[in-house]
Amino acid sequence: MALHLYFGISALWGHEGYQTVCRQGGQLGDPLGDAWFLVEEGSILAIGQFIGRTSYGSITQELCIQSVRDGRQQEVTQIMLGWQDGHCPRTDLEGAVVIPAFVDPHTHLVWAGDRSSELAMRLAGASYSQIAEQGGGILSSVRQLRASSEEALMSESVVRLQRLMEFGVGTLEIKSGYGLELEAEAKTLRVARSLGQWAGIPVQTTFMGLHAVPPEFQGKSKAYARVVVDDWLPRLMDQGLVDAVDIFCEEGYFDLEDLENLALSAQRLGLPVKAHLNQFNSIGGIKVATQLGLMSMDHLEVLSKEDERCLGPDGPIAVGLPLCSLYLGISYASLGRMVLKGQRVALGSDLNPGSAPSGNPWLTWSLASLNCGLDPRAALASMTIMAAAAMGMQESTGSLSPGSRAAFMTLPLGFQPVNAVAGMGLNLATKVFAGNLIPHA
Numbered sequence: 001m002a003l004h005l006y007f008g009i010s011a012l013w014g015h016e017g018y019q020t021v022c023r024q025g026g027q028l029g030d031p032l033g034d035a036w037f038l039v040e041e042g043s044i045l046a047i048g049q050f051i052g053r054t055s056y057g058s059i060t061q062e063l064c065i066q067s068v069r070d071g072r073q074q075e076v077t078q079i080m081l082g083w084q085d086g087h088c089p090r091t092d093l094e095g096a097v098v099i100p101a102f103v104d105p106h107t108h109l110v111w112a113g114d115r116s117s118e119l120a121m122r123l124a125g126a127s128y129s130q131i132a133e134q135g136g137g138i139l140s141s142v143r144q145l146r147a148s149s150e151e152a153l154m155s156e157s158v159v160r161l162q163r164l165m166e167f168g169v170g171t172l173e174i175k176s177g178y179g180l181e182l183e184a185e186a187k188t189l190r191v192a193r194s195l196g197q198w199a200g201i202p203v204q205t206t207f208m209g210l211h212a213v214p215p216e217f218q219g220k221s222k223a224y225a226r227v228v229v230d231d232w233l234p235r236l237m238d239q240g241l242v243d244a245v246d247i248f249c250e251e252g253y254f255d256l257e258d259l260e261n262l263a264l265s266a267q268r269l270g271l272p273v274k275a276h277l278n279q280f281n282s283i284g285g286i287k288v289a290t291q292l293g294l295m296s297m298d299h300l301e302v303l304s305k306e307d308e309r310c311l312g313p314d315g316p317i318a319v320g321l322p323l324c325s326l327y328l329g330i331s332y333a334s335l336g337r338m339v340l341k342g343q344r345v346a347l348g349s350d351l352n353p354g355s356a357p358s359g360n361p362w363l364t365w366s367l368a369s370l371n372c373g374l375d376p377r378a379a380l381a382s383m384t385i386m387a388a389a390a391m392g393m394q395e396s397t398g399s400l401s402p403g404s405r406a407a408f409m410t411l412p413l414g415f416q417p418v419n420a421v422a423g424m425g426l427n428l429a430t431k432v433f434a435g436n437l438i439p440h441a
Contacts, residue, residue: 313343
């Protein structure tokens with residue numbers, strides 16, 4: 001039994017489990033002061049506090065166990081009563097504030113090459129669709145990824161993942177969708193699997209063959225969608241490469257019929273379904289996503305009155321992507337208003353080469369409060385436990401409650417969530433622990 005105690009924590013945020021945060025309206029409660037947590041084999045076994053007591057002029061510390069995994073209260077009590085005897089390895093965090101490591105439920109991290117030249121086109125007034133019509137956009141990345149070797153793709157992607165981890169990301173999702181042919185999609189998903197093994201953190205691989213229509217199927221989007229759903233998806237599933245599926249449901253890309261066909265096929269295979277919806281237009285996707293029981297619906301920058309009526313606690317989790325809004329200059333998702341309707345909300349980076357190349361979770365946090373209407377505490381919940389729920393992983397990551405992975409970061413004494421908003425993208429983490437201590441570059 002490999003145990004490790006972390007103590008000397010001035011404030012421990014994110015100690016609640018998923019159901020508690022949902023009952024609190026998607027908000028984190030107050031942090032635990034003078035806190036500790038006990039880790040067993042990489043997972044949280046127990047959390048608690050040292051409570052100061054004054055008696056006859058002297059101050060003593062009384063042990064308080066807040067919560068314990070698997071009913072092991074007596075065992076943990078014995079460990080903690082003797083923690084200063086050196087029987088349990090321990091780390092003094094010296095008064096730091098601790099929050100869970102970020103969870104990023106929406107990235108396109110594996111790509112080849114560079115599309116920064118498109119920024120000049122955008123600054124000159126070109127729209128997303130106009131850039132695509134001139135050979136840019138998703139199909140530009142498709143050409144570059146197809147020409148890249150798996151080794152080169154891994155080398156480029158490792159650098160991006162390392163940067164995210166230095167920013168405090170301890171769990172993430174990686175989508176395919178820049179291959180748009182079977183072997184190129186498989187190559188992307190293999191690299192995504194290898195990245196998780198390289199980093200030693202959970203990486204969910206999402207097959208997004210329905211990201212755009214490839215050149216060889218131009219004008220035949222329905223035929224392409226049938227190939228992806230009926231042929232590629234089961235074959236990639238048989239190779240053990242797919243954890244979830246996604247689709248870009250938007251005018252000029254794929255429609256609600258394609259979403260339904262993908263969802264039904266994926267659900268028969270036991271795969272959760274996500275969808276890019278309402279980024280530029282409202283075409284009824286939120287209603288269909290709710291009816292089909294999707295795990296998440298991502299973007300939602302554009303909402304009709306009918307869309308708003310479909311929002312609520314029983315629908316898919318809404319994943320806001322404010323870095324994309326910033327880069328493209330489009331409207332921001334009204335996440336604060338969604339929360340008032342009881343909608344569960346998560347935040348992701350949308351890290352990709354064309355519309356969100358930053359991936360900075362600290363900037364995501366700031367924009368979510370400044371432009372999407374999320375309270376800073378709610379934004380932190382949306383980047384941790386709610387983001388984990390958008391990946392179906394809320395029982396194992398995204399919080400520092402018993403049973404969750406011991407993935408966390410330390411912040412300076414006195415840190416409050418509003419400081420992240422004021423920091424406008426500054427990385428405030430002093431140390432990041434996501435299985436192992438991740439050194440800053």
